[in-house]
Amino acid sequence: MTRPELADRRVLVVEDDPTVLEVASTYLRAAGYLVDIASDGFAALEAAANRRPDLIVLDRMLPGIDGVEVCRRIRARSAVPIILLTALSATDDRIDGLEAGADDYLTKPFSPRELVLRVQSILRRSVTDLTPEAAVVLGAFELDPSARTVRRDGRELALSVREFDLLAFLLKHPRQAFSREQLLRAVWHWEFGDLSTVTVTVRRVREKIENDPTEPAILVTVWGVGYRLDL
Incomplete structure (x- = not known):
């Protein structure tokens, strides 16, 4: 059952297989979403620009x-x-999709119910809680959890959903080392999954917060463990 605040959100489904497109669209509509469809890359770009969806389900x-x-x-x-x-x-x-900026992935064949749950999980993160969280100021960074923004030296960073989630978690737990498995559970809420998902997202966050992403000094690698935010 879709939470009331998530109903009527617009989802764009891009899929060239008519059966997959129909099943995905049917389940998402039944969950209360407004669904637009596209079946090729050019149509997807046009729909994304004109319909301004709240989330996109995109075939590789x-x-x-x-x-x-x-x-x-x-x-x-x-x-x-x-x-x-x-x-x-x-x-x-x-990996190619994550590096291009995807927030999540599902492998085919997938359960349409799992798709609905993934959509709900991601959209739920964009809903402001009625009890705002306090801002976190750490060095040059300012995290506003309620507005879902991170600023560095006063400039707002352009972050995808998962990039924000990862950086926000680390800003709340500075100077603590986390393994990729721990981050997968804490940030993605997955008990199992491809650990390269974490690796790629860390790399994308570094591109936005480090002076030199090839020599990270803020989001550092802890060899044999995982990653740590040094601020």
């Missing part, structure tokens, strides 16, 4: 422009959450 393999390039182009101008649909066990596809 599309005619015209593939899903990774569509994701990259959308992410260049928008922080709209994107769930990528990838082929079973195609690790490279998942």
